[in-house]
Amino acid sequence: xxxxxxxxxxxxxxxxxxxxxxxxETHLFSPHYLWSMLQRHDTLYIKPVxxxxxxxxxxxxxxxxxxxxxxxxxxxxxxxxxxxxxQLLRRLMSSKKRYLIQKGINLVSIxxxxxxxxxxxxxxxxxxxxxxxxxKWAAPGKIVTNHCRGGKPINLGPSLxxxxxxxxxxxxxxxxxxxxxxxxxxxxxxxxxxxxQLGLDxxxxxxxRIWILEVNTGPRYQLFRYHHDRSLxxxxxxxxRQINGR
Ligand SMILES: Nc1ncnc2c1ncn2[C@@H]1O[C@H](COP(=O)(O)OP(=O)(O)OP(=O)(O)O)[C@@H](O)[C@H]1O
Ligand SMILES: [Mg+2]
Numbered sequence: 083x084x085x086x087x088x089x090x091x092x093x094x095x096x097x098x099x100x101x102x103x104x105x106x107e108t109h110l111f112s113p114h115y116l117w118s119m120l121q122r123h124d125t126l127y128i129k130p131v132x133x134x135x136x137x138x139x140x141x142x143x144x145x146x147x148x149x150x151x152x153x154x155x156x157x158x159x160x161x162x163x164x165x166x167x168x169q170l171l172r173r174l175m176s177s178k179k180r181y182l183i184q185k186g187i188n189l190v191s192i193x194x195x196x197x198x199x200x201x202x203x204x205x206x207x208x209x210x211x212x213x214x215x216x217x218k219w220a221a222p223g224k225i226v227t228n229h230c231r232g233g234k235p236i237n238l239g240p241s242l243x244x245x246x247x248x249x250x251x252x253x254x255x256x257x258x259x260x261x262x263x264x265x266x267x268x269x270x271x272x273x274x275x276x277x278x279q280l281g282l283d284x285x286x287x288x289x290x291r292i293w294i295l296e297v298n299t300g301p302r303y304q305l306f307r308y309h310h311d312r313s314l315x316x317x318x319x320x321x322x323r324q325i326n327g328r
Pocket of ligand 1: 134187227
């Protein structure tokens with residue numbers, strides 16, 4: 083089963099305390115939450131409840147008391163009042179869609195280009211299996227890392243080493259935490275809806291905290307072609323055949 087609504091997935095996951103602590107604060111978009119979240123966070127992401135490929139995503143950054151920088155795709159805007167911010171957002175958001183408003187995570191980055199990570203977990207038979215993690219490095223000037231928007235694959239270890247100077251041991255610990263968080267998602271959301279494939283978009287912030295940006299229930303996995311473990315991609319393809327042939 084696939085679930086398209088990011089809001090439904092968020093609410094199900096937020097029921098589990100061990101997962102909730104890895105979820106950035108998220109609400110359905112409304113002016114009320116826009117103002118209240120801007121008091122607590124300097125960066126917000128606004129994204130369609132049903133959307134993919136980074137489409138329609140808007141970032142708002144607080145620059146001063148009533149000064150804000152907004153970016154959607156490659157377009158940047160600056161406004162100097164709350165009224166102007168809301169007017170601009172209404173113009174940038176489709177009136178036919180609902181949106182989420184989420185705390186922006188200060189993602190690890192290389193050359194100021196953010197990186198986030200795709201963790202793939204499959205259940206070809208009765209047990210969930212962690213396949214692995216691969217990074218996506220945003221194209222210059224972009225606020226999303228999606229492959230279809232020019233994001234480039236990058237391996238976890240080298241990316242943490244290059245961005246934060248992490249030791250191999252540290253990278254391994256981060257990977258273990260990611261796998262543990264992913265397995266909790268598989269064993270809760272995944273089992274509840276009898277899923278067999280999950281792709282988590284994982285954010286790592288500059289303090290090495292792990293965040294679940296979203297959970298894809300029909301994930302693309304072609305990025306794993308670039309995983310340093312060359313035996314991984316054929317293994318995934320085999321499991322996916324098994325899953326699709328069920
Ligand atoms: N809260 C956030 N903080 C920082 N970056 C974010 C945040 N939410 C989203 N992003 C960036 O935007 C990208 C796309 O967001 P998200 O995965 O939620 O939507 P989508 O890509 O449109 O959906 P799908 O993965 O189903 O195609 C993320 O991979 C990440 O680079
Ligand atoms: Mg995504």
